[in-house]
Amino acid sequence: MRILVVEDDKKIATFIVKGLVQTGYTVDHAPDGELGLRMATSEPYAAAVVDIMLPKLDGLALVAKLRQGKIALPVIILSAKRSVSERVKGLEAGGDDYLAKPFAFSELLARLHALLRRTNEAAEATRLTAAELTLDLVTREVTRSGRAITLQAREFKLLEYLLRQQGKPVSKVMILENLWGYDFDPQTNVVDVLVCRLRDKVDKPFEVQMIQTIRGVGYVLKPS
Numbered sequence: 001m002r003i004l005v006v007e008d009d010k011k012i013a014t015f016i017v018k019g020l021v022q023t024g025y026t027v028d029h030a031p032d033g034e035l036g037l038r039m040a041t042s043e044p045y046a047a048a049v050v051d052i053m054l055p056k057l058d059g060l061a062l063v064a065k066l067r068q069g070k071i072a073l074p075v076i077i078l079s080a081k082r083s084v085s086e087r088v089k090g091l092e093a094g095g096d097d098y099l100a101k102p103f104a105f106s107e108l109l110a111r112l113h114a115l116l117r118r119t120n121e122a123a124e125a126t127r128l129t130a131a132e133l134t135l136d137l138v139t140r141e142v143t144r145s146g147r148a149i150t151l152q153a154r155e156f157k158l159l160e161y162l163l164r165q166q167g168k169p170v171s172k173v174m175i176l177e178n179l180w181g182y183d184f185d186p187q188t189n190v191v192d193v194l195v196c197r198l199r200d201k202v203d204k205p206f207e208v209q210m211i212q213t214i215r216g217v218g219y220v221l222k223p224s
């Protein structure tokens with residue numbers, strides 16, 4: 001699940017991005033409002049975390065432009081201003097939640113989870129399935145045949161990607177680009193190692209092996 005963080009303070013931005021990545025999200029960062037708006041209107045994000053005091057275009061104007069463009073991207077507004085009137089301004093501009101600085105990352109994460117639940121009320125929007133295998137994007141729970149499977153953050157992201165592409169072959173380069181988000185040596189065995197770890201948890205205990213190798217191509221997830 002991809003999150004956009006629009007924050008000009010390098011220390012705060014690093015704090016948020018690092019925390020979300022460690023939790024298992026894919027995160028993009030914009031240091032100013034204009035870039036944040038361009039990214040929000042050109043890329044598919046599950047939610048955005050937007051500071052109010054931004055260079056080039058302030059956060060409230062950014063959110064207002066999104067709403068004027070009929071873009072229903074869920075937004076948590078960050079601000080050093082704690083008054084009720086400032087919170088009202090943020091929500092009236094189109095923000096879905098408002099969090100005053102300083103804040104604990106655990107609270108931001110809890111608010112993000114709650115926002116994603118509210119904006120994805122339909123089970124189909126928050127769950128990816130293949131036969132008896134289910135991945136919940138909000139609770140981060142994975143089950144197969146009713147049995148809970150514990151995955152590390154990168155394993156979760158790989159399974160999410162394979163489920164979104166189920167039935168379609170994906171190459172190692174495609175996996176590298178989607179999971180790491182930057183250029184990576186395609187000759188590295190990091191993908192093979194990660195796939196092997198995921199198979200041990202998702203396939204090995206079960207009769208049907210869903211994650212299959214396609215020689216010379218890569219991998220594909222098939223329900224049967």
